[in-house]
Amino acid sequence: MGNIVAVTGATGDVGGKTLSLLHAAGVPVRAIVRRQRQANAFAARGIDARVADLGDPHALTRALEGVDQLFLVTAVSPEQAEHGAVGVAAARAADVRAIVHLSASDAAEDSPLPWAAAIWTTNELVRASGLAWTILHASGFMSNLTSSAPALRRGFLPQTMGDGRIPWIDTADIARVAARVLQDGVHQGAEHVLTGPELLDGRALARALSRGLGREVRYVHLPSRVFAGMLRLTGMPTWFAEGLRQQFGRVARRAMDGIDLRTDDVERLTGHPARSVTAWARDNRATLLGMG
Structure with missing residues (x-):
């Protein structure tokens, strides 16, 4: 029981990949999920799973009983800061030894990005928790480029983003680091x-995608408000579209x-x-080009 690693966001991208790597390495893992059917799916894979919500401190504390390390992954949402606070408090209440927190490279107290400000707050709580901890500051996820597949x-x-440069990362690389850190346990x-x-501006990003996809992709610069309007037309919530407008049209452009x-x-x-955008695009060519 004493060496269990619990993972929140276990059905998501980074959390799911990290949990799978740990399980394959023989590490005792526990998936924290929101629905019983998700817990059943993990159980069918031979993985312990507990139903708890990051909005419910009592349920999460119970789910973390007997856990040694917590990989705390919070989803981007208006409640992200609250969820981070609940995760840290529940870990302390359950006597978890250590927290590994998935943060962001642009986390900042006064960020115009709601998720960057939220994750900064969680970082502060982790540092002050009294528990052992490691923080992983990840840059922009390559997987987020999948939303541009139709274009x-x-x-x-x-x-x-214009001339702003971002060192995009494959979420599989984040998971490899998280799994290594959790396996070491120090x-x-x-x-x-x-x-x-690579640090890529908009045009360099398009060239990297072109090489991976085997067809030309041209960068088209949009005014930031037009970019946000385009995102809203896809059904994206207004607060999220506005956050992305700030992320690329302000934070990225101004470094x-x-x-x-x-x-x-x-x-x-x-x-x-770490893998390049070109390699990632090549491996995801069928998805990005609708060939699957």
């Missing part, structure tokens, strides 16, 4: 900045809050270099 199929990448207040191998910092932390921690 990519027509040969365009509509964006508003936490001394380290804060790792996880990025891809605010360390968004343009590139590191070799992925390779240093795992022994393998």
Whole structure:
């Protein structure tokens, strides 16, 4: 019981990949999920799962009983800061030894991005928790580019980042780092900045996608408000579209809050270099081009 690693966001991208890597390595894991059918699906894979919500401190505390380390992943939502606070408080109440928190490279107290400000607040709570901890500051997820698939199929990448540069990272690399850190189990207040191998502005990003997809993709610069309007037309909530407008049209363009910092932390921690956008696009070509 004493070496269990619990993962919130276990049905999501980074959380799910991390949990799978740990399980494959023989690490005792526990998926924290919101619905019984999700718990049943993990049980069918031989994985312990508990139903609890990051909005319910009592249920989460019960779900974390007997856990040694918690990988705290919070979903982007208006309640993200609250969920982070509940996660830290429940870990303390359940006598969890250590927290690994998935943060962001642009987390900042006064960020115009609601998720960057929320995750900064959680970082502060983790640091002050009295528990052992490690924080992983991840840069922009390559998987988020999947939302541009309809435009990519027509040969365009509509964006508003302009000359702003981002070191996009494959979420599989974040999971590899998280799994390595959790397997080692040694936490001394380290804060790792996880990025891809290249700083890419909008046009360089389009060229990298072109190479991976095997067809030309042209960057189309949109005014930030037009970009947000385009996102809202897809059904995206207004607060999320506005946040993305700020992320790319302000934070990325102006290189605010360390968004343009590139590191070799992925390779240093795992022994393998981070994957490029071109390699990611090549591996996801069928999805991005609607060929699946």
